[in-house]
Amino acid sequence: MLSNPTPHPTTRVDAALAKIEAGFRELRDAGFDELSTNPQRVVVTQRLETIGRTVPGFVYPLINTIERQWRCGELGDHNVANTLADALRISPSEARTRIRIADDLSPQVTFSGARRNPTYPATAAAVADGAIGDEHVKVIREFFRHVPLDVDNETAELAEQKLAEQARVLRPDQLRTAANRILGYLNPDGPKPEAERARKRSFTLGPQGADLMTKGSFCVDPELRAYLEAAFAKYAKPGVLNPADEESTVEEDPAAETVKRDDRCLEKRQHDALKAILRDALASGTLGQHRGLPVTVVATMTVKELEEASGTAITGGGSLLPIRDVLRMARHARHYLALFDDAGRPIYLGRSKRIAQGDQRLVCFAKDKGCTFPTCSRPANMCQCHHCREWVAQLGLTDVDQLALVCDTHHPLAGVKDTDWHAIVAGADHKYPGRILWVPPKHIDPTRKPRINHYFHPHEYWDD
Structure with missing residues (x-):
């Protein structure tokens, strides 16, 4: 959630990074025209590959330290993965993968403050040397997911050392073959059926x-x-x-x-057949409720799309559904109707109770489509209804135009203090009237400029 910082070489780290960046600029400006033969080009390609492979050896310990010293809300989000995804412009799933790898390849700190070796020390050393790449690391980590639980630590450590040594000279596909051979030695009788089935189910x-x-x-x-x-x-x-x-x-x-x-x-x-079975199960009403609504498909669309029977609706799970399919599905479904004015704002629907009712949640599904917190991609069926005006502190009412969908991860960040995020409703003069805006705390943005989530309204990316 933080802006890209402007480098200020005030530390040895800043100075070293400045030199690396200057070296890459010099290399880019020089070009490779002076390399006259393919052997020369291959050698330079190998050197660049080694440099690229060395970078994760610096990044993983940083990620691991960020995770260990994490404080909720310090960087504008509720967890490390979301913060890294935004800062590095990678997907949240890729961020979570890097965090898990960082846990395996970085030195650990015990509760007493003592440092201990990484889970895979030989692999970590090979990464730091730039000798192995991401695919090698993936093979080694996959290997240990299949090692039987009754293998003693000493044997597991020897296997890791051997695999890391082989990774320095083998391609990833060759390393996988070697890993499978070692796995065969460690588990000649094969995995225990029950444990293996439980581990594989997905x-x-x-x-x-x-x-x-x-x-x-x-x-x-x-x-x-x-x-x-x-x-x-x-x-x-x-x-x-x-x-x-x-x-x-x-x-x-x-x-x-x-x-x-x-x-x-x-x-x-x-x-x-599977589609029909699930449709009948949803239509039966026997699946109970989820967040105050019957377990069913909630699809939202505009009146124009409905009249023309064209375009796509968006479901509570964040999927796109052709309008023609929605109309066909309606023959088997419970029917709900959400009304909006010409500007796309929900028609007023108030409640004196604190908890949003089912019909209000449906309107929130339609207007917000998912979590309103900036950059969040969690769909509506994973969200709660948040009061933009706090129920107690600001005497807020449970009115649908003052409710915002917020996922379980980001809801704890909302509050009335200067260190909290504030949700407000965009006024009539805003570019997107009626939409939910989030005001960041001062330590995230001293100007406290409101932010909006365009994820569920992708056409808006082209408007800004």
């Missing part, structure tokens, strides 16, 4: 593509597989739940002609 949805389709990966345990097999046996049969055939149904066995018309492959039939 279900991951990737980001939506430009066509709004989503790829993912999963590794399901035997129990979930059994459930899927039972469901697919009925719902994924040829002629059942075919979206291209109005006569296709699940209530009874399909007619022979219906089966014949079904040209879907098994993968597509299973996709359509």
Whole structure:
């Protein structure tokens, strides 16, 4: 959340960095035209690669120290990953990965203040020397995720030393082969089935593509597989739940002609079956509530998009959903309507109680679409309703135009003190009237200039 600082060479670190930056500028200005042969170019490329690989050896201890000395709100956010993501302009997932690697490759400090070696000391030394890269580190860390828990520390340390030595001379793909061979020595009988299954289970949805389709990966345990097999046996049969055939149904066995018309492959039939199963579960009302609303799909759109049946709505989970799909889904859903004025501001809806009601949360879903804190990407279904005017300190009412969606991570940063972030509603003269603005504390920005989150309104990135 902090602005990029202006370098002032007041320390030895600043002076050393200034020399490095000057050296890179000189190298860029010199160019490589004077290198006349490919052997020369390969040598220079190797030297640059070593320099690049050396940098993480400096960065990881810095990240580790930042994490150890972290104070909530000091740098404008609630956790280290968000701060690093904003400062380095990397994704939060990449920031979390770097933090985990920093924990493994940096010296640790015990509660008594004593320093101890990194978790992987030989690997850390190789990184500091610029001898190995990120892919080598990934192979070594993956290796230890598969080492049996009953392997003693001395054996594990010897394996790490051997892998770090090999990483200095092998490519990552070659190192993976060597790691697998060592793993075979450490665990000749293979992993314990129950522990290995528990460690591997996963279900991951990737980001939506430009066509709004989503790829993912999963590794399901035997129990979930059994459930899927039972469901697919009925719902994924040829002629059942075919979206291209109005006569296709699940209530009874399909007619022979219906089966014949079904040209879907098994993968597509299973996709359509899983969609129908989840749709029925959401429509049943048996899944209870989440943050005061029934567990269902909440999609928001404009009146123009609805009338034209074109464009996309945004769901409470932050996904984009074609309007035509929304209209088709509405036949199976509980219906909610949120009204806005011509300027896009929610029509007044007040409550005398402190807790926002379900209908107010729906309006907040529609107007905010996700966490309103600057740069946050958490969707609406991961947020609470925050009072822009504090309920007690400022006698605030639970009016929908004074409520803001804020995720669990950033909500603790909000308050009425000078060291807190303040949420306010943009006035009629603002570029985005009715939107939520966040005023940073003085130690983050002495001018306390309000900030706005454009993440869920991406067209605004081009407006500024």
